[in-house]
Amino acid sequence: MPADPRRNILVVVVDDSKTIRRSAEVFLAQEGYKVMLVDDGFKALGTIADHHPQIVFVDVMMPRLDGYQTCSLIKRNPDYRRIPVIMLTSKDGLFDRARGKLAGCDDYLVKPFTREALIGVIDRHVRPPVQDGETADR
DSSP: OOOOGGGGOEEEEEOSOHHHHHHHHHHHHHTTOEEEEESSHHHHHHHHHHHOOSEEEEESSOSSSOHHHHHHHHHHSTTTTTSOEEEEESOOOHHHHHHHHHHTOOEEEESSOOHHHHHHHHHHHOOOOOOTTOOSOO
16 A cells, blocks of 8 residues: 655644644644644744745734745745745735735635645645655656
8 A cells, every 4th residue: 555645745834823723733634744833934934944844834914924924035035935835814805815925925725724625725736745656647
């Protein structure tokens, strides 16, 4: 039986809400993803540099460094700009989405989110790494 390719996908969730971080962790772990939780944008930048995740979820409203600033810093760095950054927000207005696009975000996920919505975003933006013995043209 082949190994689950999701085991090789690292997801970083950046949110100052312990409840949101915990919900994401439970949903992602149940699906077999590796998960790192971070509670602020500054810490997120270090985590990304140290661990090179395949996708990052960032809360819009955080103290010190908000989600737009965090996303912008990730996308300006040539080493990390290809990492999909998904904005987590309870604000789903046109202005908020436009501001996220200007910062470079790849998608939006509205809180509170469901397991299906969270996994769906990952499926849209991350292709599991090719396993030994497989071809890239699956």
